[in-house]
Amino acid sequence: MGAEVDASARSGRRPKGFLGSLVEIVIIAVTAILLAVVIKTFLAQAFYIPSESMRPGLEVNDRVLVEKPSYWMGGTPERGDVVVFADPGDWLSADEVPPAPTGFRAVLAKVGLYPTGDHLVKRVIGVAGDTVECCESGHVVVNGTPLDESAFIASSDTCDGPMTQDNGSYVEGGCRGWKAVVPEGRIFVMGDNRANSADSSFHLCSPERQESGDKACSSAFVPVSDVVGRVAVVFWPTDRFGFEHRPETFEAID
Template sequence: MAESDEEPQTRRQRREASGRRRTLKERSPLLSFVTECAIVIVLAIVISFVVKTFFLRAFFIPSESMEQTLQVDDRIVVNLLAPGVMDIDRGDVVVFEDTREWWGSGSEPETNAFQDAMTFVGLMPDTSSHYVVKRVVGMEGDHVECCDDQGRILVNGEPIDEPYLFPGDAPSAAEFDVTVPEDSVWLLGDHRSASADSRAHTEDPDMGAVPVDDIIGRSAAVIWPWQNWSGGGSDREPFEQVPDEPPAEDQTDAEDG
């Protein structure tokens, strides 16, 4: 009998507890609303942090070096799976960390503690000046030089017609002749006359190349301002005819050098 009496009492207690919860909700709609909002905000922050850490990350464009592909003050989203899960190739627009402080010494917007916190969790773009955006022109082992009789840059002996160049800019005003080191890429800005890029460091031991390990990801899209919405600016088509390796005579010259 004791067990049979306990079971109905347990059900009754559950019904009473459920009734109390409903009564509390009915009596405190504001508390219920605030609680639900707090849950949504916490979930949004957690999801944003996971996305920013492993998949996508937002950055701020501070200079004109990638015009007109990317404009000053554009906010871009970067695919963190490239390089790694996805490949980086010639023509890709990438963000990399300026670990050698070559190009990241410019000014950056002032931020407050709230903005820094939002950047940390991925709800605001990173405005740090030690992150730089450029276009990959040469992969490891590539022979990159300027220029042919028509003023075009050559990659492994193949002249490149670059539709993304800033209107009126030459492919390069400075001559160069480099072979990209292993596990590195060679990068240029689209606004060549206003870009400090790999050309500025051709006399260094690595000839201005950036280690692949310094690449944060590939530009995926412009997300702000809305009138500039577009893809990330990568364009591999001009490099489709580039051979995988430099011509034999270029490799011989490099060995002799």
């Protein structure tokens, strides 16, 4: 009887050996990294929530996935979107900037596989050309339409307006009153936890400085180019898993 021949011999192939296996592993790893970079650049990126400014919807250390295709091909943030964006001008204090990840975590962060927290997350209240003001009967008003934000902002005994900031604004009905027109190419954002959110309303200049054209006042508005994407889902912790949707109240704005 002839000697048995293994499958690799019958097929004319020789065993890979250590070097062949190593080359295959390297190719798989490089391909995986390239795919991760493409996904981070064009499709989605993970972030964690660094503060309480978006409570109750987003809690500190929630991990969220930010999707980017919504703003492709000329698309821009819409009223009601929860967006992640780069600091538009000293919004983050030194103690609010998290330490950069190190070691393997730093590598994962570079390719979008490890959540980062060096950005801000807020809700879009106004887009270019909108007039945003506070407050009518305790509600934030956009283009003359009061917003019913009771379904998603932290409850307040006074109004749906922001935390107090001495910027030369007036007080009306227990709320800090202000009014602003959103410049072209920018958005006006607020945190859902209005009593603890240093957002666009917090950084507004006094009406006099706004009218004078003071360039420093522009930092209250977030450049659309600084927006990374829209928060689509909370994926960690698992007991808080859920999708983020645009509230219906914004549909009534002209």
